Amino acid sequence: MDVEGQDLDRQNKDAPPQMNKGLRRALIAVNCVLMAIGNAGGPLLLRLYYHNGGRRQWLSGWLETGGWPIVFLPLLVSYLHRRRRLLLGPGHRHQPPAKLFFITRPLFLCCAALGLLLGLDDFLYAYGLSFLPVSTSALLISAQLVFTAFFAFVLVKQQFTPYSINSVVLLTVGAVMLGLHVSSDRPNNVTRREYYMGFVLTLGAAAVYGLFLPLVELTYTKAKQTITYTLVMEMQMVMGFFATAFCTVGMLVNKDFQAIPREAQHHEQGEFRYYVVLVWCAILWQFLFLGTVGVIFCVNTLLAGVLIAVFIPVTEVFAVIFFKEKFGSEKGVALALSLWGLASYSYGEYRQGKRGQNMAADLSNQPV
Numbered sequence: 001m002d003v004e005g006q007d008l009d010r011q012n013k014d015a016p017p018q019m020n021k022g023l024r025r026a027l028i029a030v031n032c033v034l035m036a037i038g039n040a041g042g043p044l045l046l047r048l049y050y051h052n053g054g055r056r057q058w059l060s061g062w063l064e065t066g067g068w069p070i071v072f073l074p075l076l077v078s079y080l081h082r083r084r085r086l087l088l089g090p091g092h093r094h095q096p097p098a099k100l101f102f103i104t105r106p107l108f109l110c111c112a113a114l115g116l117l118l119g120l121d122d123f124l125y126a127y128g129l130s131f132l133p134v135s136t137s138a139l140l141i142s143a144q145l146v147f148t149a150f151f152a153f154v155l156v157k158q159q160f161t162p163y164s165i166n167s168v169v170l171l172t173v174g175a176v177m178l179g180l181h182v183s184s185d186r187p188n189n190v191t192r193r194e195y196y197m198g199f200v201l202t203l204g205a206a207a208v209y210g211l212f213l214p215l216v217e218l219t220y221t222k223a224k225q226t227i228t229y230t231l232v233m234e235m236q237m238v239m240g241f242f243a244t245a246f247c248t249v250g251m252l253v254n255k256d257f258q259a260i261p262r263e264a265q266h267h268e269q270g271e272f273r274y275y276v277v278l279v280w281c282a283i284l285w286q287f288l289f290l291g292t293v294g295v296i297f298c299v300n301t302l303l304a305g306v307l308i309a310v311f312i313p314v315t316e317v318f319a320v321i322f323f324k325e326k327f328g329s330e331k332g333v334a335l336a337l338s339l340w341g342l343a344s345y346s347y348g349e350y351r352q353g354k355r356g357q358n359m360a361a362d363l364s365n366q367p368v
Contacts, residue, residue: 024298027229031294032307038288039311044318045281046126047134051323052268052277056256060126062247063278065118067286068240071233075101078230102225103234110219115239117212118289119246124205131190131198134319138312140202145171145306147210152300155214156221163348167306167341174313174337213304217296232297236290306345313338 046060054060083098103111129137149168153160186195219235220227251257267274295304313334 027294028298031291031298034287034291035295035304035307036291036311036314038284038286038291039308040314040318041284042281042288043129043134043137043315044322045277045284046129047137047319047323049277049281050130052274053266054263055130056251056254056259056263057127057130058123058247058250058254059256059260059278060130061119061122062244062251062256063281064122064126064285065115065240065243065247065289067282068237068244070283070286071237071240071290075230075233075237078233101234102228102231103238104225107219107223107225107235108238111235111238112242114212114215114219115242116246117208117215118239119243121205121208121212122243122247123250124201124208128198128200128202128205131187131194132202133187134323135316137198137202138315138319140199141206141209141308142171142174142312143203144206144210144213144308147207148213148304151211151214152217156217161348161352163344163351164306167345167348170337170341170344171306171310174334174341177334177337213292213296216293217300220297227297229294229297232293233290236293239293240286240289303345306341310338310341 042064046063049060049063079098079100086098125137125141128140132140145168149160186192190198216235220232225231264271264274269277292304292308295307316334
């Protein structure tokens with residue numbers, strides 16, 4: 001027990017100072033931008049891979065987390081900043097060296113398990129998207145908000161407000177509106193059986209991801225150490241590594257590595273563009289996952305789920321532009337409802353924050 005206490009004290013001394021409001025708001029904004037770019041670009045590039053002749057589902061799942069080494073860059077910057085702060089601080093000669101990483105063994109094991117769950121979600125989503133157009137896949141993935149709300153209530157006791165409930169309802173109705181045209185958008189090279197299989201697989205991916213998000217927040221609350229943004233990035237790197245390892249095993253069994261050069265040679269846009277699509281697909285998906293865990297760290301699980309659902313109509317618009325899909329009245333109504341849902345949630349969070357500040361001010365003004 002004494003050794004563990006000393007270790008925790010050492011971590012707290014090494015850890016960066018707590019964020020002020022300005023830094024916290026900046027991190028929220030940056031992570032929301034990362035989520036927006038990844039949530040819109042990742043599915044479109046993955047669909048582009050299938051659209052131009054790609055057929056490897058395990059490879060597609062691998063791409064969703066294969067960009068995990070990108071996290072090394074901000075972690076390196078964070079380490080150099082900590083090291084410089086220690087060297088320039090008073091009594092630096094007697095200070096221990098800056099820690100390379102903060103994640104402990106129990107937290108590492110939890111993140112490894114979450115990574116395997118994320119790898120399963122990657123495969124289910126990629127397999128489902130191989131049979132579905134982007135619009136239909138986006139519709140079904142929006143169901144993750146319902147699963148996220150349910151599991152967040154069960155696992156982390158996330159309290160609902162009238163504004164958050166209104167947001168969930170509006171986003172769900174918007175998703176239903178998007179689904180009114182799905183009867184005629186089955187791709188020509190996809191059988192009816194494969195089309196419905198894509199439905200089931202994508203709904204499964206939505207359920208798994210709806211469970212994954214609250215489990216990440218639960219890991220934050222149960223961790224026996226200070227949760228900093230640096231630690232969040234370390235956790236994301238571990239989860240990305242194990243999710244990628246999960247899909248790598250599938251690729252080895254399915255002999256995807258041997259098939260990649262042959263697939264590149266027969267790609268409709270050429271071999272060079274084939275690899276460009278794969279690389280950028282991995283980068284954009286990593287933006288999404290890094291932004292998601294950052295939003296959960298800075299705010300909560302429900303906002304991450306709401307943002308994912310909000311960007312679905314944005315994906316629909318880009319699908320119209322790049323894949324020439326029709327933009328019917330249902331998509332216009334869904335876009336309006338999604339923006340309304342985001343506004344409702346944001347206003348509810350603002351009201352709740354103001355109420356908390358007023359209560360704290362009242363308590364501080366009470367006589368002792």
